[in-house]
Structure formats: structure tokens, C-alpha cells
Amino acid sequence: MVIIKSPKEIEKIRRSNQIVAQILKILGSEIRPGIHTFYLNDLSEKLAVERNAVPAFKGYRGYPFALCASVNSVVVHGFPNKTPLKEGDIVSLDFGILFNGYYGDAATTVAVGRLSESARNLTEVTRESLYKGIDKALPDGRLSDISHAIQSHVESNGFSVVRKFVGHGIGSKLHEDPQIPNFGKPGTGVRLKAGMTLAIEPMVNEKGYEVEILEDGWTAVTKDGSLSAHFEHTIAVTENGPAVLSQLDGSI
Numbered sequence: 629m630v631i632i633k634s635p636k637e638i639e640k641i642r643r644s645n646q647i648v649a650q651i652l653k654i655l656g657s658e659i660r661p662g663i664h665t666f667y668l669n670d671l672s673e674k675l676a677v678e679r680n681a682v683p684a685f686k687g688y689r690g691y692p693f694a695l696c697a698s699v700n701s702v703v704v705h706g707f708p709n710k711t712p713l714k715e716g717d718i719v720s721l722d723f724g725i726l727f728n729g730y731y732g733d734a735a736t737t738v739a740v741g742r743l744s745e746s747a748r749n750l751t752e753v754t755r756e757s758l759y760k761g762i763d764k765a766l767p768d769g770r771l772s773d774i775s776h777a778i779q780s781h782v783e784s785n786g787f788s789v790v791r792k793f794v795g796h797g798i799g800s801k802l803h804e805d806p807q808i809p810n811f812g813k814p815g816t817g818v819r820l821k822a823g824m825t826l827a828i829e830p831m832v833n834e835k836g837y838e839v840e841i842l843e844d845g846w847t848a849v850t851k852d853g854s855l856s857a858h859f860e861h862t863i864a865v866t867e868n869g870p871a872v873l874s875q876l877d878g879s880i
């Protein structure tokens with residue numbers, strides 16, 4: 629069942645997501661060759677606590693860290709570690725918090741120094757695909773209109789959309805209905821309504837869409853070793869169009 633939020637609840641969800649956005653911005657500004665993602669994990673936790681927020685991922689189904697840090701061929705749920713980042717890497721940072729009863733959840737892919745043209749293109753197309761999806765989050769639209777817009781943009785640029793993981797509703801739980809695939813034909817799935825709050829999160833691979841989970845039970849990598857990028861925003865469906873709650877200025 630998809631929970632419809634009141635305007636007051638949406639404002640609370642916005643506040644939680646603004647905290648996530650602030651923290652992701654700071655983490656992104658720390659990224660350069662030589663720093664490691666374990667440092668970013670500690671920093672993310674400290675920045676959350678300073679804002680009276682609780683990191684949402686640590687302990688969620690046993691996930692051991694506050695931050696997901698997924699480098700190069702890691703798709704999602706990468707464990708922060710002490711390997712120094714190097715020029716040309718891409719690192720996806722996925723972070724969530726609980727604040728005042730509501731969750732925030734967002735992700736971004738950041739360049740370490742200068743990227744190869746293909747890494748830059750993958751990152752840009754993935755970011756664009758998120759906004760193509762967001763553009764379809766309209767009252768009376770259908771859920772798969774979002775999915776289809778993401779998939780079309782990704783595939784027309786020669787990349788592939790990960791099937792194994794999906795976006796999700798969000799609110800007083802981190803994961804609510806509906807599940808939001810990043811692929812599918814348009815015009816199916818639940819009818820979108822003002823008051824739905826959705827975390828839309830395309831994961832895009834440079835080559836094949838297949839992923840494998842490593843022995844730690846979490847780390848998802850591309851099966852063919854190609855690069856992968858991930859962007860996520862929490863949005864609200866409103867009568868005035870989509871409101872991007874996890875974007876710092878609150879609008880597209």
C-alpha cells in the first residue's frame with residue numbers, strides 16, 4: 629500500500645532530505661586522490677550526529693556502515709574501506725538518515741580528479757536519467773512512466789540499467805511501497821498521486837546489466853567488471869509537479 633503524505637509530513641521529509649543533501653555535498657567536497665572511503669564513512673556519521681540525525685543504513689538488515697561507498701565496478705552497497713581513491717575513479721556515495729521521525733535518502737556519483745571520457749559520460753547519463761524519471765512523477769501518471777523514462781535515456785546512450793535493485797517509497801520507513809524499477813514499459817503500475825514520496829535511484833552499468841554480490845553479502849559489482857554509476861533523489865509528487873526534496877535548494 630502506498631502511503632499518501634500530508635503537506636506537513638512532506639515538509640518533515642524535506643527537512644530530513646535536506647540534511648542528507650548537506651552531508652553528501654560536504655562528503656563530495658572531500659573527495660580527491662589519496663583519501664579513502666572509510667574516512668568519508670566516519671565523517672558522514674559525525675555530520676549526521678551534529679545535526680541530531682541518526683544514520684539510517686547502519687544496522688539496517690545488518691549493513692555495517694553509515695555510508696555506502698561504491699567505487700568503479702561496484703554498483704551499490706560498497707563497504708567503506710581504507711584503499712586510497714585515485715585519479716579517474718568514480719565513487720557513488722549513498723547516504724540516509726532518520727530525523728524527527730522521517731527518513732532522508734539520496735545518492736550521487738563523484739569524480740576523483742579527471743575522468744576518462746567514458747566514465748564522465750556514464751556519470752552524466754546516469755544523472756540525466758534520474759531527472760528524466762523525476763519529470764514523469766506527476767499526479768495521474770503511472771509508476772512505470774518513471775521507469776521507462778530512465779531506461780530509454782540510459783539505453784539510447786549505449787549503457788544498461790541494473791535490474792536487481794529498485795527505488796522505493798520513503799517516509800516514516802526507509803523502504804515503503806511502491807518498488808520503483810528503473811526499466812519497464814510505460815503506462816503500468818500504480819497510479820501516481822499528490823502526496824506520494826519516492827526515492828528514485830537509477831543504477832547504470834557501462835556494459836551488461838548483470839550484477840554479482842560478493843561474499844560479504846552486500847557489495848554488488850558488475851558481472852563484467854565494467855563501471856557503474858548511481859544517483860538517487862527523494863521526491864514528492866505534488867499538484868505543482870515533482871518536488872525534489874533531497875536537492876539543496878528544493879527544486880530542479
Ligand code: MF3
Pocket residue numbers: 684685686688689691696705722723733734735796827829860
Ligand atoms: N539507497 C539505498 C536504499 O535504498 C541504500 C540502502 S543501504 C542499506 O535502499 F544498508 F540500508 F540497505
Ligand code: CO
Pocket residue numbers: 733734795796827829860
Ligand atoms: Co534508496
